[in-house]
Amino acid sequence: MSINKIIYSLFFCFALIFIATLNLRPYPFDFIIKAVPVLSLALLAFFKIPGIRGKLLAIGFLFSDVGDIVLELNRSDYFVFGLAAFLIAHIFYIAVFIRKPVLQKQRSIIAMVIIIYGLVLGVILIPNLGSMLIPVVAYLLIILAMGISATLGANNHFLIITGACLFILSDSIIAVNKFLTPVPFSSLWIMTTYYSAQFFIMHGSLNMKDNI
Numbered sequence: 001m002s003i004n005k006i007i008y009s010l011f012f013c014f015a016l017i018f019i020a021t022l023n024l025r026p027y028p029f030d031f032i033i034k035a036v037p038v039l040s041l042a043l044l045a046f047f048k049i050p051g052i053r054g055k056l057l058a059i060g061f062l063f064s065d066v067g068d069i070v071l072e073l074n075r076s077d078y079f080v081f082g083l084a085a086f087l088i089a090h091i092f093y094i095a096v097f098i099r100k101p102v103l104q105k106q107r108s109i110i111a112m113v114i115i116i117y118g119l120v121l122g123v124i125l126i127p128n129l130g131s132m133l134i135p136v137v138a139y140l141l142i143i144l145a146m147g148i149s150a151t152l153g154a155n156n157h158f159l160i161i162t163g164a165c166l167f168i169l170s171d172s173i174i175a176v177n178k179f180l181t182p183v184p185f186s187s188l189w190i191m192t193t194y195y196s197a198q199f200f201i202m203h204g205s206l207n208m209k210d211n212i
Helices: 003-020 030-048 051-073 079-097 105-128 130-152 158-180 186-206
Strands: none
Touching: 003 030, 003 186, 030 051, 030 186, 051 079, 051 186, 079 130, 079 158, 105 130, 105 158, 130 158, 158 186
16 A cells, blocks of 8 residues: 555544534544644645655645634634644745736636635624634635635646635635624534545645655
8 A cells, every 4th residue: 555545544534523523522632633644644745745845735734724723622712822823834835826826717717716715704703803803804815815725726736726716715615604693513514625635735736746
């Protein structure tokens, strides 16, 4: 079995375990089970994607993992710290995706949809953010930039765009659930879209045209 298949098996195994046990939290070492899937992708990116792209992507995954662990340890009190970790992760993702931007019709349309979606989400959220206004708006701008860079990067595989959009969706559910109104089965939707996003970003990155 190839290293890719072994790591992907590890990813899916722990992701499914964590999703299946969402209603049992908190339980001992739940943060480790949550973190293993993305940590496995970080290792895969570091060793299988050559050059600076692999290193930057791996660091992005690691900061995502820091955010995962922080939020799992204390979602309420550590929310800002988790948000900061994910913000840094997206900066590294942007560094990977932004090369050779191109304004192709289909990609430009997707980028415009992302922008419009972000504007609408921001307008809805801002009146309800209170003291969290600055960090949440800053994060919204960065994750939208990540989605746009994933979309417009000429060499980015379409799976990367899919992953970026799923990431935005996952964090949108978090924001709506936290600041607006409870979302039914929110944890299930958040983690399903989140793990899917990270997987598509990784798998798409393995298929980029110039991993240098």
